[in-house]
Amino acid sequence: MESHYYNVGINWENSRKGILCSPELNKKNSVCIEVATPPEFPKGIEGVWSPEHLFVAAISGCLMTTFLAIAENSTLDFTSFSCKTKGKMEMVEGKLMMSEILLKPTVVIHNEMYRDKAIRILKKAEDACLISNSVKSKITMEINIEVTPMLIETK
Structure with missing residues (x-):
């Protein structure tokens, strides 16, 4: 099997949270994921993927x-x-x-x-x-x- 590359980008939104996207996935359905510091850490955010x-x-x-x-x-x-x-x-x-x-x-x-x-x-x-x-x-x-x-x- 030849090499494959998987690309993602993340942009800080506010506080300890950002938006994670992939250019390969965005072409099809514009799905992005909120990502944040988990609540176990200082200023962590509950209810968001970490x-x-x-x-x-x-x-x-x-x-x-x-x-x-x-x-x-x-x-x-x-x-x-x-x-x-x-x-x-x-x-x-x-x-x-x-x-x-x-x-x-x-x-x-x-x-x-x-x-x-x-x-x-x-x-x-x-x-x-x-x-x-x-x-x-x-x-x-x-x-x-x-x-x-x-x-x-x-x-």
Whole structure:
């Protein structure tokens, strides 16, 4: 695969808040995101995406998109994917960092016979996620597979 570049720009708006945009995305739908200092820091703002949230979201989103690609190529029959993700920020060697990320993906399948395949694909997705491979945080995953039988209407 050849190199790709992903561009973003941020402009300070006021206080501890700015607007984050991407020229590639703005061509299509003009979506920008407010970004602010999180409330754990002085003058932080509640209710606005923070760089820390976006960091954790990038890892979670990468797991999902990588899972979807591998599941499609592996013809895994599933009905739902969701993932709750938690990042732990702490002081390490005198510097604040995201030391740990806990991914808690849930995949819903119709048949118990697909459980092992779903687990294998989730593990492959976590291993292949380029965002996870680009950070030094410890990343762990708690996998949850649910089986919901398919209902078929007979009349």
